[in-house]
Amino acid sequence: AQSVTQPDIHITVSEGASLELRCNYSYGATPYLFWYVQSPGQGLQLLLKYFSGDTLVQGIKGFEAEFKRSQSSFNLRKPSVHWSDAAEYFCAVALNSGGYQKVTFGTGTKLQVIP
Amino acid sequence: GAGVSQSPRYKVAKRGQDVALRCDPISGHVSLFWYQQALGQGPEFLTYFQNEAQLDKSGLPSDRFFAERPEGSVSTLKIQRTQQEDSAVYLCASSLAGGVGQPQHFGDGTRLSIL
Numbered sequence: 001a002q003s004v005t006q007p008d009i010h011i012t013v014s015e016g017a018s019l020e021l022r023c024n025y026s027y028g029a030t031p032y033l034f035w036y037v038q039s040p041g042q043g044l045q046l047l048l049k050y051f052s053g054d055t056l057v058q059g060i061k062g063f064e065a066e067f068k069r070s071q072s073s074f075n076l077r078k079p080s081v082h083w084s085d086a087a088e089y090f091c092a093v094a095l096n097s098g099g100y101q102k103v104t105f106g107t108g109t110k111l112q113v114i115p
Numbered sequence: 116g117a118g119v120s121q122s123p124r125y126k127v128a129k130r131g132q133d134v135a136l137r138c139d140p141i142s143g144h145v146s147l148f149w150y151q152q153a154l155g156q157g158p159e160f161l162t163y164f165q166n167e168a169q170l171d172k173s174g175l176p177s178d179r180f181f182a183e184r185p186e187g188s189v190s191t192l193k194i195q196r197t198q199q200e201d202s203a204v205y206l207c208a209s210s211l212a213g214g215v216g217q218p219q220h221f222g223d224g225t226r227l228s229i230l
Contacts, residue, residue, distance in 0.1 A: 004157075036221075041223065042223050042224075043119070043206060043208075043221030043222050043223045043224055044158070044206070044208075044221040045221070046218050046219075049218070090157050090158075092157075096214075097171065098170065098171075099214065100146060100163055100165065100170070100171075100214065101214065101217070101219075102160060102163070102171070103148075103160065103219070104160070105157030105158050105159070106157050107155070107156055107157050108155075108156070108157050
């Protein structure tokens with residue numbers, strides 16, 4: 001079964017600083033990988049996804065992520081964080097299960113942005 | 116509104132009561148998913164519908180949990196004889212189709228508190 005590990009429960013960065021959120025996955029084949037963001041009291045919004053091809057994927061809101069097969073990682077990055085980026089971020093892996101995607105989420109990383 | 120709508124947003128119930136949570140997916144979306152998100156955790160898969168057919172209910176934690184989507188649009192998640200451990204946010208997501216390439220669109224969730 002696939003699994004996702006987000007080793008950082010909580011990260012604090014200064015506004016304008018760069019950001020990297022870590023994600024490691026466990027899955028036998030080439031995974032389908034996602035990053036979602038969740039603001040308090042809201043549902044999840046898809047930031048970006050990786051299925052195949054270029055290992056550096058661009059997403060919304062200036063985020064990008066890099067797939068590294070050798071490290072089983074899919075880390076999320078942003079060059080300059082804005083106060084509005086404060087939220088919880090979830091990495092997820094999808095398994096093609098009988099024609100639909102069964103998604104497994106990590107436990108999340110809560111991002112705090114300080115002025 | 117064009118998004119996934121869930122109601123109620125908040126539900127408080129006494130232990131032992133039955134509750135029903137509603138999900139209105141995006142019009143025309145074939146696939147519908149329910150997730151349970153405990154405090155401080157990522158969402159966990161409960162069940163999947165393709166139109167009115169419930170194709171996967173492997174994530175339902177017990178036989179007290181029941182989901183239906185009788186006409187292939189609105190879905191209801193019912194929990195009978197609620198227990199304190201059922202307290203969580205219940206998220207609904209829909210996608211145009213079930214394949215791995217299709218993004219899931221999430222509602223804002225129903226926060227269920229069992230006293």
